Amino acid sequence: MIEQRNLVIGGLLLALVGGTLWLARQSSLDESSHAAQEHRADYYLEGVDSTMMDLSGRPGKRLVAERLTHFMDDDSTELLQPRLTLYDLDRPPWRVVSETGWLSGDGEVLLLQGAVKIDRSAAPGVRPLHIRTRDLRVQPRDNYVETDAQVNARSNADRIDAKGMQIWLQQPIRIKLLANVRGRYEVNP
Template structure:
């Protein structure tokens, strides 16, 4: 074999190696993209859903019965979270006083530990047109509340929001930014920019 033919074959072999290397790089990149796409798919696609569901549970203190209903319950396996479309939550305490909560959607996160010293508990993150209504009872008068977002802690019967809230009672309107409430102790804490309008006794609202 002459030197010229050797150079030609070496050139062909080198070109073949470059093509194989390029093909290998392409395959590795394609597989990486496919793997990333599959991972994103696993995170974004639910594994099951339930239409028109009805779920009943007790609070951790066993003093309040919660019934949760909605148009659709969707489970996302990657995060192990539930999304509820048009949720409606009704809580009945020992005094038989119902509290109804509605929203456009809700995300249910299970056993979240907010602080190292705190106990893990479920959270329900309500979003969009959140409406809360508590009936009149010997513990307090009729109360309604509206806000954009609200986080519920059903195990400890608490709720909170950092958004603007409006609370209405038979004799008062309250507006504030941020709220924390404890249903078991019937206490509400307004965090900032509180405005109160109180009707005089005997005045109609």
Template structure:
């Protein structure tokens, strides 16, 4: 056998092995790229005002960190503060809702708050209302909130503990299941 034919055969085998190695590595890299998806934008120490379809304020968000997922267009938020205003002519004041983490749906119609959730507002008479729970789903355009975990609702002279919260944020009406009520005297 000629040395040129042997060198050509070795080069062809080497080229085939290199092509196969590159091809198999490409599939592994593509899998890794999907697993480590980077946000398409990140906000630090910001205030964001989200408008509804009529151009009115749906909610305001303040937080130290927001990351938007480019695939599903949702936002993950660290220690958010949501301010949900009443509708024009609505009852009471705006709701201030805080938590350890938050998530906003792609259409901005659902907020999922997790960890040490606290929601505060005042009713039409100026009395404070507080909701404390570990999970709260808020629908700012519909002005309602839900939770399936233990929840405490506090108003002057009254403490409600229960599950399955359904709250109308506009009228300040709150429904709980499996309720335990404690009345407390208020100072006059």
């Protein structure tokens, strides 16, 4: 009878040890699969300066950033102090500057986060334009930008304030102000 009782206790202990080992192994597998899906950088670059040429061989777009950090899990890229230049054939280029940025893995969406400045210099037949806003969504391939934030635009002595904006930066340039638009225009006598 004692041998049977020791055999039962031994079997229960053996089952308990086996169950514990099985649970430990399952937990380890769960942690390793979670670690594989973790959003970690696989490389970074400092002092980035990249120019994309158009079909005729002239500069089309230029992206400069203090630091670029790439993430393998979704192929996205984070940018520190990005500066985007969109060149126009016959006019001064558009310059867009922000505090930080995020570029999707397919390159279709660039989110410029924090304070954003959009500037175009004056040229013969072209007025200067300076826009201040926040959190700009850019579609680089289409030269399109938009924001839902407050927008302040200045051109010479004229100014416009609005809530939200869409801009098509290719010819013909179009700017659509979305809400609460107020403007002040200076007329030269």
